[in-house]
Amino acid sequence: MLLTVRHGRLSVLLVERRNEPFAGQWALPGGFVEADEDLDDAARRELVEETGVSLEPNHLEQLRSYGAPGRDPRRRIVTIAYVAFTDVPEAPVAGDDARRARFFAVDDLLVEPLGQCEGTPLAFDHARIVADGVERARAKLEYTTLATAFVDEPFTLGELRRVYEAVWGMPLHEANFRRKVLGTPGFVEPTGATAPTDGRPAQLYRKGGATSLHPPILRPT
C-alpha cells in the first residue's frame, strides 16, 4: 500500500482489477511472493509491476498479516501487507493485471460504509487494510520522523507541517509545531537556502539523522 500526500490530502494508490474475482473493482496492488524472495523485496517488486512506481529512497515497512478464511473467495490466501510512504511520485502506470492505477484520498474511502470507491466497495478486505495502514501512518507521525518521508528534499517547515495536517486531518498550530520540530535534535537540519512562498521566503531543511522523536509530537485531542 503506497501512501502519499497529494493536494493536501493523504492518498492511497489503488488499481482497478482486470480479472475475477472483483474484476472492475479497486484494490491494493499486490501479488505472490516468489520462492526465494524476501518479503520486503516482494512488496517492492509487486508495487513496480502493478503500478510502475519504484520507490527507492523513502520508507517501506510491514503492516500486518491478514489470513481470515474466506477473505479470498477462490481459496485460502494469507496476505502480508506492507505500507510505503513517499512524496508524490511519477504518474502511476497500470500493470498487466490492472486496467488503471490512480490515487484516492483516504478520507473519501474511509467513510461508512467502509471502502466505497466510485460507488463500489474495495476488493477483498482491502478497505480494512487501508484503514489499518492509515492508522499506522497517523500514529508513526507522533513518535517518529516519518513525516519527512512524505516530502521532497529540501523542504520547508510549512511543507512538513502540511504533511502532518493532511495525515491527521486537522490544522496544527504553526508556532508550536515549529518549536517542537526544531527543538528535536536530528529531526531536520537547515540547508541555509530559502524557498519563495506566497509570503516571506522560508528556510529549507533536509532530513536529520534522528528516526524517533523524544518527546513525541502528539495529535491534538
Added chain:
Amino acid sequence: MLLTVRHGRLSVLLVERRNEPFAGQWALPGGFVEADEDLDDAARRELVEETGVSLEPNHLEQLRSYGAPGRDPRRRIVTIAYVAFTDVPEAPVAGDDARRARFFAVDDLLVEPLGQCEGTPLAFDHARIVADGVERARAKLEYTTLATAFVDEPFTLGELRRVYEAVWGMPLHEANFRRKVLGTPGFVEPTGATAPTDGRPAQLYRKGGATSLHPPILRPT
C-alpha cells in the same frame, strides 16, 4: 510467544525441540495453520498443543511476519508471530514435538550474542522474534493498559508497578506511578477490599474499561 512475569522478571515460554532441524535446542512454540483456520485461532491452538497452556482471558495479538529465505533450513517458511500476555499460568506441559517446556527470563536470553539459552542458541531466527516481542510489550505498557494482562485480579498497585518494573527492567517511583495510574480514568477501579502485604495492607483493584492511556506512562530515560 507467551510472555509473563515470574519472580519479578519478564519471561518467555520456550520448548525444547525433539526433532530436526535444531533438535535439542530451545524454540518458540508454534506450528502450521490449518486449511480453514483463522490466524489467531491457530496461534491459540499451537500454544495449547505444544505447551498445555490455554489462555482464555488475557491478551493475544499479532506481532509480525518473518519470511527471509533460508530462515528454515528445510524449505521456505513464512512465520506469522503472535505474542500473548498472561499472569503466571499453570505449569506448562510439553506436547508431542517437544521434550520440555519451560519459562526463561528474557534478559538472560537477550544478551549478546543474542539468544543463547543454556549454552546453545535459540532455533531458527527465534531470538530475533523474542526481541521484537519484548520490545512490543515494553512499548505497549507506555500507551495501553496492557500491564493488567500480566496480573491476576484483583491486584494491588504494588503488583501492577512490579509488572512495569519487570518488563522495563528498571525501578519506578512508587508515588508518581500511583498518581499516574489513578489519574487515568478507566485504567483500574477499586474493589473496596484490601490485601495484606509485608507492610500496610493495600487496596485491591480490578481492570477498568480503558484500553489506551492518555497521557501515556513513558519509560524513564
Added chain:
DNA sequence: TTAATAGTGTCTATGAGACATTATGCA
C-alpha cells in the same frame, strides 16, 4: 499598503520527577 506566510517571544496550565511525610500492618 495589503495580503500572505515565515518566524520569535511569552504567558499559563499541566504533568513529571523528586522528595517529604503520614498511615497501617506485623514481628
Added chain:
DNA sequence: TGCATAATGTCTCATAGACACTATTAA
C-alpha cells in the same frame, strides 16, 4: 519499637497550547 509497604502532599522544572507580535516577500 522498628521495619516494611501503602498512600498522600508538595515543590520545581519542562513542555504544550494559546496568543501576540515582528519579518519579509509579492501584488
